[in-house]
Amino acid sequence: xxxxxxxxxxxxxxxxxxxxxxxxxxxxxxxxxxxxxxxxxxxxxxxxxxxxxxxxxxxxxxxxxxxxxxxxxxxxxxxxxxxxxxxxxxxxxxxxxxxxxxxxxxxxxxxxxxxxxxxxxxxxxxxxxxxxxxxxxxxxxxxxxxxxxxx
Numbered sequence: 001x002x003x004x005x006x007x008x009x010x011x012x013x014x015x016x017x018x019x020x021x022x023x024x025x026x027x028x029x030x031x032x033x034x035x036x037x038x039x040x041x042x043x044x045x046x047x048x049x050x051x052x053x054x055x056x057x058x059x060x061x062x063x064x065x066x067x068x069x070x071x072x073x074x075x076x077x078x079x080x081x082x083x084x085x086x087x088x089x090x091x092x093x094x095x096x097x098x099x100x101x102x103x104x105x106x107x108x109x110x111x112x113x114x115x116x117x118x119x120x121x122x123x124x125x126x127x128x129x130x131x132x133x134x135x136x137x138x139x140x141x142x143x144x145x146x147x148x149x150x151x
Contacts, residue, residue: 024147031128038124042117048089049121051080052106052114055090060103062095071151089113 015022035046044052054069055061067077081104084090089110095101106114129140 020150034128035121035124038120039117042113042120044113044117047080048084049114049117051084052089052110052117055104055106055110056114060093060105063102063104066104084110 032046035049039046039049042049050070051066054066063074063077066072067074070077072080081090081092085092087109088107091105091107092102093105095103132140132143
């Protein structure tokens with residue numbers, strides 16, 4: 001095996017210990033698992049909860065507005081919506097003003113699922129913020145501000 005083009009193992013350790021991207025990805029997966037487990041009794045994953053929350057508005061949402069909020073491409077959004085529509089939580093309908101566009105609306109069942117999940121989310125979110133304080137990390141608002149700046 002040639003060592004001419006190889007990266008020293010010390011570099012691997014430095015990336016493991018210093019890479020913000022890797023740290024955020026690892027944390028995102030851990031947070032997703034935590035919220036998935038917490039929301040399981042409500043019959044939702046954290047992604048479904050976020051999707052339903054993004055549709056909780058006075059008027060139907062457009063695909064592009066939801067894709068923007070959730071930082072999803074339209075293909076991924078469409079696939080996620082199919083699951084929620086099959087469960088009767090969301091209605092995807094043509095936009096009367098532009099038949100090529102779709103409008104997204106929570107059903108009564110979707111609103112009920114969201115209402116059941118919100119207290120679970122609140123409790124879990126509180127626990128996560130408390131862990132940040134115990135770890136001596138910046139306050140949650142500061143973390144959110146920093147993450148927003150990166151996005």
